[in-house]
Amino acid sequence: MRRTCFSIFAVWILMMAPHLAYAQGSAPVAGLEAFDTPSDDGSSITLRWEAKGSGPVDVMRSTSRSGEYELVGEALAADQVFGDATVEEGVGYYYALASVTGGDTVMTDVTGPVAARSNWFRNARKNTMVATIVMFALVGVYVAIARRGKELYVRKIAGLNAIDEAVGRATEMGKKIFYIPGIMSLSEIQTIASLSILKYVSNLTAVYGTDIEVPNKDPLVFSAARETVRQAYMESGKPDQFKEDMVTYLTYDQFAYAASVTAKMVRERPATNFMIGSFFAESLILAETGQAAGAIQIAGTADVTQLPFFVTTCDYTLLGEELYAASAYLSREPVLLGSIKAQDAAKAILMAIMALGIVLLAFDTDIIVRLLKTR
Amino acid sequence: MRRTIPLVLTFLVGMYPIFAFFVPHATVSGVNQWLDKALVIVAAFALPLGVVNLVGMNLEKIKQRRAGWPYAIVLLAGLAVMAYFGVIGVIKGDTGFHPTFEVLFESMVSPLQATMFSLLAFYVASAAYRAFRARNVEATILLVAAIIVMMGRIPFGDMLTGGRMTPLSEWIMNKPNAAAQRGIIIGAALGAASMSIRVILGIERTYLGKSRD
Amino acid sequence: MNLKKLLYIDRRIIYLVVAIGALIPIIRPIGLPVVPTEPVIGLFDKLQSLSPGDAVIISYDYGPSSEPELNPMSAAILRHCFHRDIRVIIMAIFPLGGVNMAIRQLERVTGEFEDLEYGTDFVNLGYKDGGQAPMKAMAVSIREVFPNDVDGNDTASMPIMSKVQNYDDVKVVISLATGIIGEWWADLVNAQFDVPVAVGCTAVSAPKYYAFLRSNQMIAVLGGLRGASEYEELLRRNFEWAREVYSDPDEMKQSATTGMDVQSIIHVIIIAFIIFGNVMYFATGKEKGR
Numbered sequence: 006m007r008r009t010c011f012s013i014f015a016v017w018i019l020m021m022a023p024h025l026a027y028a029q030g031s032a033p034v035a036g037l038e039a040f041d042t043p044s045d046d047g048s049s050i051t052l053r054w055e056a057k058g059s060g061p062v063d064v065m066r067s068t069s070r071s072g073e074y075e076l077v078g079e080a081l082a083a084d085q086v087f088g089d090a091t092v093e094e095g096v097g098y099y100y101a102l103a104s105v106t107g108g109d110t111v112m113t114d115v116t117g118p119v120a121a122r123s124n125w126f127r128n129a130r131k132n133t134m135v136a137t138i139v140m141f142a143l144v145g146v147y148v149a150i151a152r153r154g155k156e157l158y159v160r161k162i163a164g165l166n167a168i169d170e171a172v173g174r175a176t177e178m179g180k181k182i183f184y185i186p187g188i189m190s191l192s193e194i195q196t197i198a199s200l201s202i203l204k205y206v207s208n209l210t211a212v213y214g215t216d217i218e219v220p221n222k223d224p225l226v227f228s229a230a231r232e233t234v235r236q237a238y239m240e241s242g243k244p245d246q247f248k249e250d251m252v253t254y255l256t257y258d259q260f261a262y263a264a265s266v267t268a269k270m271v272r273e274r275p276a277t278n279f280m281i282g283s284f285f286a287e288s289l290i291l292a293e294t295g296q297a298a299g300a301i302q303i304a305g306t307a308d309v310t311q312l313p314f315f316v317t318t319c320d321y322t323l324l325g326e327e328l329y330a331a332s333a334y335l336s337r338e339p340v341l342l343g344s345i346k347a348q349d350a351a352k353a354i355l356m357a358i359m360a361l362g363i364v365l366l367a368f369d370t371d372i373i374v375r376l377l378k379t380r
Numbered sequence: 381m382r383r384t385i386p387l388v389l390t391f392l393v394g395m396y397p398i399f400a401f402f403v404p405h406a407t408v409s410g411v412n413q414w415l416d417k418a419l420v421i422v423a424a425f426a427l428p429l430g431v432v433n434l435v436g437m438n439l440e441k442i443k444q445r446r447a448g449w450p451y452a453i454v455l456l457a458g459l460a461v462m463a464y465f466g467v468i469g470v471i472k473g474d475t476g477f478h479p480t481f482e483v484l485f486e487s488m489v490s491p492l493q494a495t496m497f498s499l500l501a502f503y504v505a506s507a508a509y510r511a512f513r514a515r516n517v518e519a520t521i522l523l524v525a526a527i528i529v530m531m532g533r534i535p536f537g538d539m540l541t542g543g544r545m546t547p548l549s550e551w552i553m554n555k556p557n558a559a560a561q562r563g564i565i566i567g568a569a570l571g572a573a574s575m576s577i578r579v580i581l582g583i584e585r586t587y588l589g590k591s592r593d
Numbered sequence: 594m595n596l597k598k599l600l601y602i603d604r605r606i607i608y609l610v611v612a613i614g615a616l617i618p619i620i621r622p623i624g625l626p627v628v629p630t631e632p633v634i635g636l637f638d639k640l641q642s643l644s645p646g647d648a649v650i651i652s653y654d655y656g657p658s659s660e661p662e663l664n665p666m667s668a669a670i671l672r673h674c675f676h677r678d679i680r681v682i683i684m685a686i687f688p689l690g691g692v693n694m695a696i697r698q699l700e701r702v703t704g705e706f707e708d709l710e711y712g713t714d715f716v717n718l719g720y721k722d723g724g725q726a727p728m729k730a731m732a733v734s735i736r737e738v739f740p741n742d743v744d745g746n747d748t749a750s751m752p753i754m755s756k757v758q759n760y761d762d763v764k765v766v767i768s769l770a771t772g773i774i775g776e777w778w779a780d781l782v783n784a785q786f787d788v789p790v791a792v793g794c795t796a797v798s799a800p801k802y803y804a805f806l807r808s809n810q811m812i813a814v815l816g817g818l819r820g821a822s823e824y825e826e827l828l829r830r831n832f833e834w835a836r837e838v839y840s841d842p843d844e845m846k847q848s849a850t851t852g853m854d855v856q857s858i859i860h861v862i863i864i865a866f867i868i869f870g871n872v873m874y875f876a877t878g879k880e881k882g883r
Contacts, residue, residue: 224430260496326571416726535625
């Protein structure tokens with residue numbers, strides 16, 4: 006009987022020992038390690054530990070093992086990781102974690118010295134690097150193929166084919182063409198694509214003597230658009246027909262711009278409207294007013310939220326990548342067409358990878374998903 | 381030279397952020413941050429260009445008494461008043477906003493913007509009436525999906541169908557709609573990448589106002 | 594009757610019917626019930642899971658044109674945060690009115706609380722130009738991007754900012770966005786720095802954001818007035834204080850739930866016109882075939 010009671014008591018003691026030790030003042034964390042945060046600019050050191058308990062811990066740091074430690078941050082024991090972003094590059098630091106347990110302050114063993122270093126590559130972006138190199142390589146390959154004189158097929162894009170017809174209509178009716186290059190600045194690639202189509206349209210209006218107006222919301226785009234139209238008239242041999250007020254700046258406010266342009270449409274009743282570029286909520290206001298004014302409308306945008314509005318109100322709509330293909334399609338320059346083929350090749354590769362990923366997921370393998378994860 | 385310098389600048393300024401995306405080193409990210417700030421400064425300096433053009437054009441309109449010239453006076457007066465109180469507010473005010481600027485913003489700019497945005501409700505109605513006709517199979521599918529989503533977004537849909545409309549509408553948004561949106565986003569992103577590479581490498585030059593030769 | 598005339602109704606008649614339809618529920622509210630959906634519940638659950646003292650960023654990325662849709666959700670989210678003692682860091686990336694929206698919303702909501710302290714419980718950092726550039730820089734130090742708040746006070750001396758160095762110290766970013774800015778938060782801040790992002794957007798942008806929601810780049814999407822009214826309904830269902838706030842007639846006038854009445858009527862009108870147009874389309878087709 007005595008032996009049984011003693012055994013039970015011993016087992017109980019062994020089970021309670023960790024908790025008793027904790028109550029007497031051992032830290033809720035153990036195994037503290039510190040290392041230079043990988044793939045960063047040398048401004049951070051990462052701490053990692055095992056959680057033995059719960060509760061808050063203070064992150065203490067010093068530049069010498071036995072020196073004075075300062076508090077640099079707080080964490081929970083359960084977090085198991087902490088990033089110290091207040092370090093200087095190249096300076097060696099020592100770390101310890103402090104917690105208050107049973108009224109006593111308990112420190113882990115000190116770890117260090119560890120110094121933060123600037124890294125030359127973000128490892129988490131290896132996949133993006135490969136994709137970027139592949140994209141550049143595809144452009145290079147197809148441009149080289151195009152330069153060798155091989156004919157490259159690009160399918161018909163109805164909206165681009167209709168540009169000549171639309172300009173012709175305005176010429177016959179003796180009415181104006183409105184060209185709206187979107188509301189974003191030159192930093193938006195859609196705007197640059199729009200300016201390349203503006204060049205083509207301006208060449209036509211110069212040749213046919215059609216009136217064109219290009220109202221702008223962004224001052225940078227206004228400057229670029231004016232140069233584009235001026236150059237188009239010069240190249241067409243009609244520099245005297247170019248007028249400064251063909252290209253105007255209206256206002257930076259989105260809806261004031263929409264109000265101004267729609268007012269012009271109602272007053273001047275253009276024969277043709279081009280709305281090509283990046284648009285937001287004003288897209289339907291512009292397109293519906295143009296429709297009511299009786300204009301033939303060609304729109305183009307890569308903003309998926311505005312595409313439905315253009316599709317329902319315009320005669321032709323360039324969807325997403327069709328807008329970016331415009332300059333190549335209209336000029337038929339082999340080098341530009343080569344880059345369109347590169348884009349198509351990249352899409353084919355991506356579709357193949359996605360199809361493979363879907364099949365592998367059906368077999369519980371997420372290797373493609375992990376491969377495509379970006380950070 | 382006139383043609384070469386912009387192309388070289390475009391290449392350098394275009395390639396650098398791509399390089400900085402992969403290289404976190406402090407010296408590289410420092411230059412990248414400077415480039416970001418430079419873009420903001422250039423855009424800010426472009427604004428006076430536009431304002432000068434706007435003022436010049438409207439003054440010309442008033443001088444020549446062209447059609448609508450009284451509205452040009454209204455435009456210039458509005459520009460002057462808002463600019464004056466805006467600048468005074470920054471220079472003198474505690475909060476950076478002059479009280480008159482705030483009153484003008486709250487009572488004129490804000491309601492006008494809200495009104496223009498509200499026009500969409502009317503235009504959506506007229507566009508939907510005109511465009512949503514069951515001309516063929518695809519148009520019919522579009523029509524049915526639009527009605528389901530419209531009914532699913534309002535309480536009437538659930539009231540009429542015993543709570544079935546919202547889940548059906550959510551299914552359309554989460555499955556076919558999300559899939560189609562992703563397809564267009566991926567295609568547009570590849571198109572943007574291809575166009576950007578053309579611009580960076582100097583293959584695409586129309587934005588400079590010059591054709592390739 | 595000339596069916597062809599009915600096939601192409603003068604758009605002014607459509608506008609008039611829509612205007613009348615919009616006016617009726619404003620004059621005589623209906624109070625239609627709203628059922629919360631998963632995209633909205635995501636944000637509610639996230640804020641419920643936070644502990645008192647946790648910090649969130651609310652970015653006011655919209656202007657006056659989007660006020661009717663985004664103000665109600667902004668007020669609802671602010672109330673939820675303040676009632677749960679969540680620290681709120683307000684900022685604005687949208688240049689044309691974002692900071693004004695923030696100031697007005699804070700004035701509206703903080704007036705309901707007696708013990709909120711500026712600089713401790715919430716702060717308005719104001720507007721920062723540069724679009725994605727400040728968003729990137731905030732991953733390193735929010736105080737460096739915003740050394741002063743909207744009134745010019747030093748942010749380094751504020752208790753709320755002493756605990757929030759960068760995105761690592763923020764539990765969720767809520768962007769109330771018009772246009773493309775909501776996407777920037779998902780593409781940049783969530784993708785590169787792993788911060789949960791929720792977006793409240795206009796109804797026009799909501800379809801696009803469902804793709805981001807499904808791929809877990811966003812934890813929640815509140816789409817337009819419907820999203821705002823769903824969030825208000827979640828608050829009413831879970832909290833007594835919300836039932837009191839949203840039963841006040843002045844508050845109800847500005848709430849999304851009232852706006853949903855108008856939206857409901859307009860949707861019904863549009864559907865009626867579409868059905869009528871199709872009936873006329875087929876009727877004129879049959880007439881041609883005779």
